[in-house]
Amino acid sequence: MKTIDLELEIWRQKDTITAGQFENYTLKSISTDMSFLEMLDVLNEKLTREGKEPVAFDHDCREGICGTCGAVVNGIAHGPEPGTTLCQLHMRHFASGDTLVIEPFRSRAFPVRKDLMVDRSALDRIIQAGGYVSVNTGGTPDGNSTPIPSATAELAMDAAACIGCGACVASCPNGAAMLFTGAKISQLCLLPQGQPERRERALAMVTTMDSEGFGNCTNERECEAVCPKGISISNIARMNREFVKASFLG
Amino acid sequence: MELNSRVPTGPLAEKWDNHCFASKLVNPANRRKFKIIVVGTGLAGASASATLAEQGYQVTSICIQDSPRRAHSIAAQGGINAAKNYQNDGDSIHRLFYDTIKGGDFRSREANVYRLAQVSNNIIDQCVAQGVPFAREYGGTLANRSFGGAQVSRTFYARGQTGQQLLLGAYSALSRQIKSGKITMLPRKEMMELVLIDGRARGIISRDIISGKLETLTADAVILATGGYGNAYFLSTNAMASNVTAAWRAHKLGAGFANPCYVQIHPTCIPVHGDYQSKLTLMSESLRNDGRVWVPKTPGDKRRPASIPEAERDYYLENKYPSFGNLVPRDVASRNAKEQCDAGKGVGSTSLAVYLDFAEAIRRDGEANILKKYGNLFQMYEKITDSNPLHEPMMIYPAVHYTMGGLWVDYNLMTTIPGLFAIGECNFSDHGANRLGASALMQGLADGYFIIANSIAGYLGSSDLKSVNTDHPQFLESQKKVHDRILKLLRSSEGGPEGKFTVDEIHKELGLLLWDHCGMARNKEGLEKALAALPAIQEKFWKKVYIPGSGNELNQSLERAGRVADFLEFAEILIHDALAREESCGCHLREESQTEEHEAKRDDANYSYVSVWEHQGEGKQPQLHKEPLTFTEVTPSQRSYK
Numbered sequence: 095m096k097t098i099d100l101e102l103e104i105w106r107q108k109d110t111i112t113a114g115q116f117e118n119y120t121l122k123s124i125s126t127d128m129s130f131l132e133m134l135d136v137l138n139e140k141l142t143r144e145g146k147e148p149v150a151f152d153h154d155c156r157e158g159i160c161g162t163c164g165a166v167v168n169g170i171a172h173g174p175e176p177g178t179t180l181c182q183l184h185m186r187h188f189a190s191g192d193t194l195v196i197e198p199f200r201s202r203a204f205p206v207r208k209d210l211m212v213d214r215s216a217l218d219r220i221i222q223a224g225g226y227v228s229v230n231t232g233g234t235p236d237g238n239s240t241p242i243p244s245a246t247a248e249l250a251m252d253a254a255a256c257i258g259c260g261a262c263v264a265s266c267p268n269g270a271a272m273l274f275t276g277a278k279i280s281q282l283c284l285l286p287q288g289q290p291e292r293r294e295r296a297l298a299m300v301t302t303m304d305s306e307g308f309g310n311c312t313n314e315r316e317c318e319a320v321c322p323k324g325i326s327i328s329n330i331a332r333m334n335r336e337f338v339k340a341s342f343l344g
Numbered sequence: 345m346e347l348n349s350r351v352p353t354g355p356l357a358e359k360w361d362n363h364c365f366a367s368k369l370v371n372p373a374n375r376r377k378f379k380i381i382v383v384g385t386g387l388a389g390a391s392a393s394a395t396l397a398e399q400g401y402q403v404t405s406i407c408i409q410d411s412p413r414r415a416h417s418i419a420a421q422g423g424i425n426a427a428k429n430y431q432n433d434g435d436s437i438h439r440l441f442y443d444t445i446k447g448g449d450f451r452s453r454e455a456n457v458y459r460l461a462q463v464s465n466n467i468i469d470q471c472v473a474q475g476v477p478f479a480r481e482y483g484g485t486l487a488n489r490s491f492g493g494a495q496v497s498r499t500f501y502a503r504g505q506t507g508q509q510l511l512l513g514a515y516s517a518l519s520r521q522i523k524s525g526k527i528t529m530l531p532r533k534e535m536m537e538l539v540l541i542d543g544r545a546r547g548i549i550s551r552d553i554i555s556g557k558l559e560t561l562t563a564d565a566v567i568l569a570t571g572g573y574g575n576a577y578f579l580s581t582n583a584m585a586s587n588v589t590a591a592w593r594a595h596k597l598g599a600g601f602a603n604p605c606y607v608q609i610h611p612t613c614i615p616v617h618g619d620y621q622s623k624l625t626l627m628s629e630s631l632r633n634d635g636r637v638w639v640p641k642t643p644g645d646k647r648r649p650a651s652i653p654e655a656e657r658d659y660y661l662e663n664k665y666p667s668f669g670n671l672v673p674r675d676v677a678s679r680n681a682k683e684q685c686d687a688g689k690g691v692g693s694t695s696l697a698v699y700l701d702f703a704e705a706i707r708r709d710g711e712a713n714i715l716k717k718y719g720n721l722f723q724m725y726e727k728i729t730d731s732n733p734l735h736e737p738m739m740i741y742p743a744v745h746y747t748m749g750g751l752w753v754d755y756n757l758m759t760t761i762p763g764l765f766a767i768g769e770c771n772f773s774d775h776g777a778n779r780l781g782a783s784a785l786m787q788g789l790a791d792g793y794f795i796i797a798n799s800i801a802g803y804l805g806s807s808d809l810k811s812v813n814t815d816h817p818q819f820l821e822s823q824k825k826v827h828d829r830i831l832k833l834l835r836s837s838e839g840g841p842e843g844k845f846t847v848d849e850i851h852k853e854l855g856l857l858l859w860d861h862c863g864m865a866r867n868k869e870g871l872e873k874a875l876a877a878l879p880a881i882q883e884k885f886w887k888k889v890y891i892p893g894s895g896n897e898l899n900q901s902l903e904r905a906g907r908v909a910d911f912l913e914f915a916e917i918l919i920h921d922a923l924a925r926e927e928s929c930g931c932h933l934r935e936e937s938q939t940e941e942h943e944a945k946r947d948d949a950n951y952s953y954v955s956v957w958e959h960q961g962e963g964k965q966p967q968l969h970k971e972p973l974t975f976t977e978v979t980p981s982q983r984s985y986k
């Protein structure tokens with residue numbers, strides 16, 4: 095089993111209102127087969143045994159699908175491996191002696207709750223503004239009554255693959271949530287089911303995005319670079335077209 | 345404890361219709377007067393919350409995660425079954441019903457399973473209408489695949505992310521109702537206690553995960569949609585927060601717990617690689633369509649797989665089960681892998697793995713074709729293990745995956761506590777002793793979208809419920825109980841960590857005990873040993889666990905400790921149940937009950953019943969009740985895969 099030694103600088107913050115600071119830790123003999131979160135588990139077990147407070151961080155599935163985990167590692171949201179969530183990042187991508195600077199996803203719209211945990215509920219509120227098709231349970235037509243070309247379904251699926259982790263926001267110099275919002279708007283405007291509410295949806299979701307304190311897109315493309323699911327910025331272009339059509343064409 | 349399954353009369357195919365007709369309704373204008381708490385926002389909880397809110401009830405939804413969209417259901421990969429028969433390959437409601445009953449090894453209730461098959465088709469229509477991007481054929485119709493050994497193609501899927509897409513569909517419906525003000529959504533809350541007034545479920549005590557504050561919520565009915573208890577084993581494919589707490593608290597207040605020993609162990613997971621390991625990752629079962637399972641013939645053979653010649657490999661599934669080969673059901677594949685490893689033939693650094701080899705399939709179909717089918721799985725495997733399955737065989741090992749057992753419910757999905765309902769994986773209702781692939785998503789959404797609203801109306805419409813508020817003495821008492829319990833959890837930490845154990849250390853100890861003695865193969869001696877070993881672990885926990893921090897703040901160690909405390913108690917009925925069921929059935933082998941060829945032997949004469957456990961008070965033996973199972977439409981047959 096190959097192991098490495100690491101220096102960690104981790105952001106520690108008691109709660110939303112208290113100021114935070116970096117603290118340094120040394121970890122020895124970390125197996126390179128570990129995931130990043132398992133490395134943090136090991137640190138936390140160590141801190142606990144020393145009577146110190148473990149580092150709070152969010153996580154659940156540890157399979158790269160729930161979007162719960164996330165931190166900025168050496169300046170990159172979810173760390174250095176492209177297309178990978180923090181929970182799927184493995185320690186073999188680091189070398190012995192490396193220093194890892196680990197901090198929360200920072201953004202005006204994401205208040206820090208504790209250490210590496212942030213509040214991303216603003217993303218939920220963007221969905222609540224219109225990220226759905228207004229159908230009640232029951233009385234829906236047969237699934238095959240509206241054929242959808244396979245290519246369209248695939249394109250919608252590309253957008254729908256977003257896990258809502260917020261890395262796009264954390265990596266954007268403007269703190270924009272355009273990739274997240276664009277992905278949902280795209281999924282629904284590509285599908286026939288999304289047509290009836292197409293305009294209201296684009297207007298409502300974009301307006302909420304602004305009012306929640308997310309910034310604007312200036313084509314930095316950082317969001318696309320860090321997205322663990324490879325969501326394309328063509329979704330932002332599509333959202334912009336939808337928004338323009340909805341605002342000017344009424 | 346009275347177990348009245350309330351299965352409606354009449355022919356099987358008409359029971360659900362008859363029941364809906366006979367059941368009491370609540371008129372639309374009155375619905376807003378009723379408050380319903382839904383605990384959990386997985387497929388079952390999110391779909392139930394949205395549907396009840398659409399109908400006009402006042403719904404409060406709570407979940408542990410920071411957003412309802414992150415529930416464990418999000419991780420399901422393979423697909424969801426429905427009896428649409430779009431492929432014209434002979435599927436029907438009756439066939440889906442039959443396959444599910446047979447798959448469950450004749451240990452589930454006919455009427456519930458039939459209803460599940462009936463509403464399965466509505467689920468697909470509902471999800472399509474929400475904009476779930478299911479896979480499509482070139483002509484635009486919905487695509488299907490065959491899954492988990494089914495002989496028909498009835499599984500609908502969205503790439504390898506079906507659970508994600510279905511959950512996001514339900515979450516979108518939930519979000520719409522949050523916006524309309526009919527659902528109060530409370531994320532980052534954990535239910536700590538159920539509150540009963542006059543014997544009925546009338547609310548819960550929850551803990552705010554951020555502030556640590558205890559909160560009370562009143563209701564006219566409470567729905568638990570809190571998922572399965574696989575994490576009792578520490579290592580499983582479940583998400584880290586999956587737990588038994590809500591169900592266990594309800595159990596201790598009188599809800600019967602059914603078939604806790606039915607735990608499904610999935611054969612194709614990435615093996616454990618170190619003691620720091622936190623969870624296990626599932627590799628889709630579909631891999632067994634092309635991969636060949638083998639181990640070296642000689643125990644202890646540590647050569648690289650490529651250096652082991654054909655003649656020295658044991659393709660044990662193909663040899664033992666010539667007609668099914670590598671495609672034997674989950675339990676048979678899992679058990680045989682363990683058997684090989686127990687015999688010293690396991691591979692890899694821990695010797696707890698077997699090979700799943702694609703070399704022959706690659707020679708036959710070419711790399712490109714294999715990658716087309718399994719490219720994303722190979723990638724995921726490589727990401728975790730740093731090994732490319734195109735060049736060396738995968739290593740796999742079984743892992744705890746799904747729990748068929750759960751709170752006992754009647755046909756209305758109501759537990760033995762009036763006003764307390766259980767839906768999704770947290771009930772026991774539809775999968776008997778073994779769940780078929782792609783059926784859990786179906787059941788969660790059937791319960792949530794199509795069944796629970798009817799049951800709730802029936803209950804509310806026929807019950808005389810007095811109004812209650814949070815200063816009712818019972819709420820105060822329950823809140824105090826939770827408060828005291830948290831203090832008790834923290835007590836052992838007072839003198840500092842010296843000589844103490846972390847929560848995870850004790851959880852791992854419990855997990856190992858269960859895995860060793862209450863896993864895929866069990867025997868009386870091992871189970872009795874486990875039962876005898878349990879009190880010492882419980883005592884160690886309560887006397888020597890070290891939890892940093894306090895209860896009045898965000899404290900992830902405390903959260904885990906509360907869940908582990910409940911797993912430790914729950915383990916007792918899990919083992920008792922396994923001990924009492926002296927037959928092999930479904931996903932587990934009881935070693936004393938085997939055929940001459942060492943295959944599982946079910947014992948219908950003595951065990952054709954649902955085991956339902958009743959809590960008798962702290963320190964007392966739980967009591968076993970039985971709901972007999974009778975079959976009128978199907979004739980139980982013994983499985984054979986030879």
Ligand SMILES: Cc1cc2nc3c(=O)[nH]c(=O)nc-3n(C[C@H](O)[C@H](O)[C@H](O)COP(=O)(O)OP(=O)(O)OC[C@H]3O[C@@H](n4cnc5c(N)ncnc54)[C@H](O)[C@@H]3O)c2cc1C
Nearest residue numbers: 384385386387388408417422423535571768769782784785
């Ligand atoms: C890796 C994997 C792959 C799978 N693939 C498939 C598949 O392809 N097809 C299939 O049919 N099935 C599959 N399954 C099984 C299926 O995903 C689950 O059985 C199903 O999603 C369970 O849904 P649920 O709604 O019952 O519960 P969950 O999704 O587990 O949701 C539980 C909810 O309850 C909440 N909760 C729990 N306890 C509390 C508490 N005390 N207080 C507050 N909230 C609480 C949680 O926060 C969560 O919101 C898979 C399972 C796994 C692990």
Ligand code: FES
Nearest residue numbers: 154156161163181
């Ligand atoms: S923990 Fe779920 S995506 Fe990382």
